[in-house]
Amino acid sequence: MPKVLISDKMDPKAAEIFRERGVEVDEITGKTPEELAAIIGNYDGLAIRSSTKVTKAILDAATNLKVVGRAGIGVDNVDIPAASSKGVVVMNTPFGNSITTAEHAVALMFALARQLPEADASTQAGKWEKNRFMGVELTGKTLGLIGAGNIGSIVADRAQGLRMKVIAFDPFLSPERAVEMGVEKVEIEQLLARADFITLHTPLTDQTRNILSRENLLKTKKGVRIINCARGGLIDEAALKELLDSGHVAGAALDVFVTEPAKEHALFGTPNFVATPHLGASTSEAQVNVAIQVAEQMADFLVSGGVTNALNMPSLSAEEAPRVKPYMELAEKLGSLVGQLQHGTIPRVSIHSEGAAAELNQKPIVSAVLSGFLRVHSDTVNMVNAPFLAKERGIEVREVRTEKEGDYHTLVRVSVKTDAGERSVAGTLFGNKAPRLVELFGIKVEADLIGHMLYVVNEDAPGFIGRLGTTLGEAGVNIGTFHLGRRDAGGEAVLLLSVDEAVTPDLIATVRALPGVKTAMALRF
The missing domain is CATH 3.30.70.260 (ACT domain)
Incomplete structure (x- = not known):
């Protein structure tokens, strides 16, 4: 019988599901790293939230560990490369707290609009400063979304219910998906100039770090109000403080900070600033959802080998894996190359397999391309959810097979539709195992990526x-x-x-x- 350790406080339903699925489970929380290392060798699975740090030292001690399940989105507390080298699958639950996080962003929008925290503190201090707190209505205002994925789309829906005009900046948002969401797709400069409220719903990547830099904050509409429930590091916090003090930014609410826990901060005490301690996922419903999901995913893996929402392993049968994995590595590298080189809206991605590659199960190859392509802009994408994320963003995915060999015995070509036309990269396997780029945007070039x-x-x-x-x-x-x-x-x-x-x-x-x-x-x- 597989055995799982739940090392962080989690809803009791998680343990119930493990036992129902035939998995033995221990709930031991609050252990120091040394204490955890001393017992982790007894377990096949480790279920965590954010407190447990799954370091290389822990993984080295986890001689029987097969899977780590994170009940939530972020896996900053897991050394994924070390886990991969040990053959340990790392799973998360990327969609279990989307509604909760979106609702928290909307709550902070209300708090800023009506100065609720300051008004509460004043009133409970025995003051009655009715004339001091003059708020603004949300109705008729323009909300600018930076990021229109799963959480951003929920915020857009709620804002439209409040009769707000919603505009969105997202490189992957297609015109068709924008129409479906009822939002206007704009570039970042337009959003900054027009939005009365700005909410951020994007992961922290090299492309999004300080997306609200001092330069961009100065481009915002005077009197803008800014809400961030996504990731610390998306906003230049020092510049935000400066512009709050000057009155250019009328209000800001942060649930996330560059350094957490943020027990001291220059923004604390600034008028019209609201702070919460990373509460985006902190509702009873969300905690139940992610606990149930991580238990179901881990139990499926340990009992039947099913893989869901794995960050370092594709969905593959044991028979297919040895033959398909080199192609998946090639496909992910080609997708990553295109994703890093192409910017702006990409309405279509085509994956063309030739020769020996065309004889294989194409689903993991396509998923690998999309995973590499989307990972440039998302820190939660994986082999399982990449097709869903592509569909959600309105990206058409085409799959083509040509069994006849061309210049190479086996070839994978990734093409994207851009404003400048179709652009493609292609690669092959040397010795049936070593991925190699052989063509880049029509130019013959061989390179290891x-x-x-x-x-x-x-x-x-x-x-x-x-x-x-x-x-x-x-x-x-x-x-x-x-x-x-x-x-x-x-x-x-x-x-x-x-x-x-x-x-x-x-x-x-x-x-x-x-x-x-x-x-x-x-x-x-």
């Missing part, structure tokens, strides 16, 4: 490679591998370089300034 990389498009001219190498050398960046391709002599050329460390934004700017460079980007695989 690994680690930190630098992507450069330039005019093919003598001396360029030397200038680029000198620039990287002067910046102390060591080149691991160097891959070249060009359309024709003197035409457009592409370089893909693997480097030993992340390329900084300053260095990217320097490379872009080199003569002949059309574009330069940092990539990460």
Whole structure:
């Protein structure tokens, strides 16, 4: 009988479900890391919330562990690479608290509009300052959503019930999905200039970090009110403090902070600022939902091998896995490459398998492409929920098979529809196991997609490679591998370089300034 440890406080229904499914369960909470390491070797599964830190040391001690289940979305407290290296599946429950988080954002919107926390404190202090607290109506105001995925769409629905006009910025929001949601799709500059209220519903990634920077906050409409129940780090907190003090921002409410727990903060005590201690998922219903979901998922995995919402493992049968996994690795890398290089709305993604690849189960290959493609903009995407997220965002997914071999014995091509037309990348397997890029936007180029990389498009001219190498050398960046391709002599050329460390934004700017460079980007695989 499989055995599971619940190490954080969780709704009792989780333990009930484990026992009903034939899984032995112990509920032991509040252990120190040393105490947890001493007992974790006895368990096949570990069910956690946010308190337990599943570190490499814990995983090294977990000699029998097969699965970690996080009741909730965030897995910052789990060392996923270490878990993967140990063969431990990591699951989460990405949709169990969506309604709760959306409702908290709406609650904070009301709190800002009517100055409810200040009015409550004043009244309970024996004052009766009726004339001091002059609020604003939500009806007729414009709400700007930054992120229109699962939670953002719920907030949009609730706001429309309040007769608000809703506009949304989301690179993956298609025009068709925007119409379905009843929102107006806009660019970030339009949202900043028009919104009376701004709510954030996006994960924290390299693309979204400080999306409300000082520069962008200064572009907002005077008197704007800002709510963040998503992730700390999306807003420049120092700039927000400055603009609250100046009156440019009329109010702000944060449920999340860059550093948590936020027991001291420069924003605390600022007029028209509301703070809550990361309560987005803190309702009894949400706690029950995520507890039930994580228990069901873990029990299915331990009893029957079913995989749901795994962050480091695809849905595969034991028979298929050895043959399909190299293709999935290739597909995910190709999807990630396209996702990192393409910006703006992508209404369609096509996955074309040729030769030996066409003979395989295409579902995990398609899911791998979508997972890599969407992971650039979402920290909760995985092999299981990627197709759902693509559908939710209005992305059409096409699957094509050609059993006849072309230039390669086996090939996977990923194409996306853009404003500039169809663009594609293609890759194959060397030795039936090593993923290799062989074509990039119509240019033949062979490259391993690994680690930190630098992507450069330039005019093919003598001396360029030397200038680029000198620039990287002067910046102390060591080149691991160097891959070249060009359309024709003197035409457009592409370089893909693997480097030993992340390329900084300053260095990217320097490379872009080199003569002949059309574009330069940092990539990460």
